[in-house]
Amino acid sequence: MTGAMAVLAVSFLPFFEAKNDAANFILSPPAEGATEAKAAEKPSLMVVEKCPICGGTGEIVLQEQDFGQASGRIGKLGSRRLKCDACRGAKRIERYVDLASLAAQVAKDREKFESTHLAKGDIPVGEAFVPRESYKDHDKRLKLVEKAYGKACRTCNWTGVEACKKCSGQGVRDCPNKDCKGGWAVTSTTTSVSRSKSGGSNRSYSRGFNSGSSRRYSRKETKVSVQVCPDCGGAGRILCPDCGGRRAAPCRKCQGLGSRRTSY
Ligand SMILES: [Zn+2]
Ligand SMILES: [Zn+2]
Ligand SMILES: [Zn+2]
Ligand SMILES: [Zn+2]
Numbered sequence: 001m002t003g004a005m006a007v008l009a010v011s012f013l014p015f016f017e018a019k020n021d022a023a024n025f026i027l028s029p030p031a032e033g034a035t036e037a038k039a040a041e042k043p044s045l046m047v048v049e050k051c052p053i054c055g056g057t058g059e060i061v062l063q064e065q066d067f068g069q070a071s072g073r074i075g076k077l078g079s080r081r082l083k084c085d086a087c088r089g090a091k092r093i094e095r096y097v098d099l100a101s102l103a104a105q106v107a108k109d110r111e112k113f114e115s116t117h118l119a120k121g122d123i124p125v126g127e128a129f130v131p132r133e134s135y136k137d138h139d140k141r142l143k144l145v146e147k148a149y150g151k152a153c154r155t156c157n158w159t160g161v162e163a164c165k166k167c168s169g170q171g172v173r174d175c176p177n178k179d180c181k182g183g184w185a186v187t188s189t190t191t192s193v194s195r196s197k198s199g200g201s202n203r204s205y206s207r208g209f210n211s212g213s214s215r216r217y218s219r220k221e222t223k224v225s226v227q228v229c230p231d232c233g234g235a236g237r238i239l240c241p242d243c244g245g246r247r248a249a250p251c252r253k254c255q256g257l258g259s260r261r262t263s264y
Contacts (some may be wrong), residue, residue, distance in 0.1 A: 008101050010043045012109040021127050023148040024129075026141050027134045042258055045102065047154060047162060050091050052172050052245070053235045054084035058091040060183065062234040067186045069224040085233030086245065093239070095171055096248040101161045106158055127151055139148035156251035160258035162252075165242035171247040173240045175232035183234035186226050193216040 018040035019028045050056030066079040083089045096102075117129035125135075126146030137140075152158045163169030179185045196216045239245030250256030 006163045008097055008105045009047075010045060010097055010102065010104050010105060012043060013112055014223055015040050015042050016109060016113040016236075017251075019149055020113075023128045023145045024130060026135070026144045026148060027130065028099075028168065042158070042160060045096050045159065046094055046096050047097050048092050051084060051087035051088035051091055053237055053239060054091070056091050058084050058236040060084055060088065060090040062183050062228065065226075066228050067181070067224055068182065068188075068222075069226045079226070080234070082228065082234045084235065086235065086239045089235070093245055096161055096245040098250055099159075099161070099169045102159055103157065106175040110158075125149075126158075153251060153254035153258055153260050156258060158258040160251055160252075160254065160256040161248040162251045163248050164240060164246075166242040167240035167247070169247045171238050171240050171243060171245040175229060175236050177229050177231040178237065180229040180232060183229055183232060183236045184226050185229040185231075186224065188222050190222045191218050192218050193221050 022040055033047055042180075053133050054060055060082045062080045064079060064081060068142070076124075076145060084091075087093050114129075115122075117124075120187070121132045122129035123132060123135045125142050126149055128145055128149035130142065130145060153160075157160050164171070175183075177185055179187050194216060232238050243249055251258070
């Protein structure tokens with residue numbers, strides 16, 4: 001991604017307006033028989049995006065490399081095509097919208113909501129707006145309007161979600177396997193090999209000082225084994241296990257409501 005933040009298809013403006021309409025019913029109830037107003041609902045924050053592990057291809061192409069395991073091997077190094085573990089080849093995953101863009105969007109929508117009502121001459125009551133004609137000073141019901149609208153949760157600012165701290169809202173983390181080198185798990189085992197080398201015939205006494213004895217020597221042998229990393233399936237990165245790659249989770253402060261209850 002380059003430069004400007006992605007434009008979100010998510011807008012909170014209809015939500016702010018629907019909430020405001022509902023809160024104002026306290027002052028001017030809808031006409032008898034009118035269809036019941038729909039509860040203000042937050043827009044869905046889930047999107048289907050290209051799998052961030054395979055880039056939307058559904059597979060991981062892993063180039064074979066010489067980590068020392070192939071010494072003496074004849075043949076060229078090829079590449080392996082593996083099904084992406086993260087999306088299981090589906091190419092796409094469902095996740096929350098990018099939270100930085102979302103925060104910017106909500107701020108923009110809130111600003112628009114406020115400026116529109118102020119321009120109409122509406123009076124702010126808490127975070128709601130009441131039309132000037134239905135506003136009366138010291139009207140006890142104004143408190144109810146304020147309460148019905150609610151206040152933004154300080155943690156998530158209306159969105160009801162908070163970024164995963166473990167992946168900083170990216171949904172992706174480096175492969176946790178310390179032996180993982182670009183998707184290959186490279187392990188080496190060093191063993192001490194002890195061998196004996198027979199130095200001539202035991203039967204002869206006429207040979208030199210060393211002859212007849214069997215010399216032992218040891219040398220270290222390192223064996224490198226390479227396999228597709230079982231932790232990341234060759235990708236070198238994984239979907240964050242804490243948020244499942246979704247970047248975020250429902251806000252714990254408000255249980256995902258996005259607002260806090262006002263108390264009087
Ligand atoms: Zn994938
Ligand atoms: Zn919250
Ligand atoms: Zn790995
Ligand atoms: Zn996470």
